[in-house]
Amino acid sequence: MSSNEEPGSSKDKVENDKSVGAEAPEGAAKQDDGTDDNPAEKDSMDMFSLSEYLARSLGLREKPESRLVEISLAGIAKFLASEECKNVVTMAGAGISTSAGIPDFRSPGTGLYDNLASYNLPHPQAIFDISFFRENPKPFFVLAKALYPGSFKPTPAHYFIKLLSDKGKLLRHFTQNIDTLERVAGLDGDKIVEAHGTFYSNHCQECGLEFSLEWMKEQIFADVIPTCSEEGCLGVVKPDIVFFGETLPKRFAECVGQDFNKCDLLVIMGTSLQVQPFASLVNRVPFSTPRLYINLEKGSSSCNPISALLFGGGFQFDSEDNYRDVFKEATCDAGCQELADLLGWGDELKTLVASEHKRIDAAQAKQPPANTSQKKSKTS
Numbered sequence: 001m002s003s004n005e006e007p008g009s010s011k012d013k014v015e016n017d018k019s020v021g022a023e024a025p026e027g028a029a030k031q032d033d034g035t036d037d038n039p040a041e042k043d044s045m046d047m048f049s050l051s052e053y054l055a056r057s058l059g060l061r062e063k064p065e066s067r068l069v070e071i072s073l074a075g076i077a078k079f080l081a082s083e084e085c086k087n088v089v090t091m092a093g094a095g096i097s098t099s100a101g102i103p104d105f106r107s108p109g110t111g112l113y114d115n116l117a118s119y120n121l122p123h124p125q126a127i128f129d130i131s132f133f134r135e136n137p138k139p140f141f142v143l144a145k146a147l148y149p150g151s152f153k154p155t156p157a158h159y160f161i162k163l164l165s166d167k168g169k170l171l172r173h174f175t176q177n178i179d180t181l182e183r184v185a186g187l188d189g190d191k192i193v194e195a196h197g198t199f200y201s202n203h204c205q206e207c208g209l210e211f212s213l214e215w216m217k218e219q220i221f222a223d224v225i226p227t228c229s230e231e232g233c234l235g236v237v238k239p240d241i242v243f244f245g246e247t248l249p250k251r252f253a254e255c256v257g258q259d260f261n262k263c264d265l266l267v268i269m270g271t272s273l274q275v276q277p278f279a280s281l282v283n284r285v286p287f288s289t290p291r292l293y294i295n296l297e298k299g300s301s302s303c304n305p306i307s308a309l310l311f312g313g314g315f316q317f318d319s320e321d322n323y324r325d326v327f328k329e330a331t332c333d334a335g336c337q338e339l340a341d342l343l344g345w346g347d348e349l350k351t352l353v354a355s356e357h358k359r360i361d362a363a364q365a366k367q368p369p370a371n372t373s374q375k376k377s378k379t380s
Helices: 039-057 073-081 124-128 130-135 138-146 156-166 213-221 250-259 278-283 305-311 332-343 346-366
Strands: 088-092 170-175 192-194 197-204 210-212 237-241 265-269 291-295 325-329
Touching: 073 265, 073 325, 073 332, 088 156, 088 278, 124 130, 124 138, 138 213, 156 170, 156 332, 156 346, 170 250, 192 197, 192 250, 197 213, 210 213, 213 237, 265 332, 291 332, 325 332, 332 346
Parallel strands: 088 170, 088 265, 170 192, 265 291, 291 325
Antiparallel strands: 197 210, 197 237
């Protein structure tokens, strides 16, 4: 699917409903209901962020000493190369995948929302609205065929994140995208938080039975609406991407709580930072943590008033008091390549991209056509 930022947005734009919880048959994986097992811990985190922000705003907390030798991409590179930087968190949006040929949502003329007129939707976002999907799933699966994972190769930016992991620097990669290109690039699943879900797994909307990525691909490319194979169940099987009206995955909240307080360096790329709660994560890191934003425009440099109160006021790129925020105006690929060059990893990154793309091309050439008549398979 697309490396979209839109599906799965909590409804700061469209208010979240509770997701549909279904009891799975014995032996079938159950769909996550997105609830938080430890609300007290989350409340404690929110209060900590609020108290820290108020203390800073009221002048009760001194500005931290900068951990960067200079407020620039070179300064970020020097810090990243140092022993002080051990836990890098990356955040990615649609821009990280556009060079793979996957359109984003909002670009005039080429964005998905500008190209959905043929589906006769009540409004463009309806194609990712859970209520509309339950009434008419066909438009979503037609679009999914055009954008399905497996048709695209990871970008240099994806492989830069893989390099961060290989070199022991990456704590976690948070992505708004549902294209699974991080997994194709070889990034370990434990390192990935797919905030808006993924095509990697799929569940029946009625009984909760899980189906594989391969099975779903066969159904979509056979131009049929995927339906459950469990005896007596005729539920539609939906990829585990988060639609408007559904809660974010439980793993998202768990990893936010675990990771952002440990973060030594936050790298944000290819996102306009318009969708909550993902956008507010930039203010979850400690106040001493440097933040690098790679994008073609600065996007939303601050949150909405409520988020600003809870999580901080956003980037300080143009402020005289800036001690940690660096904006690199570039595509994700160009920004990552320049950073890799500064780190001395530039040739390694280019070689990795070339060899991996060659490997993927060879593997795809050997693949037989999908057997669309194959029976649906269950996963236990």
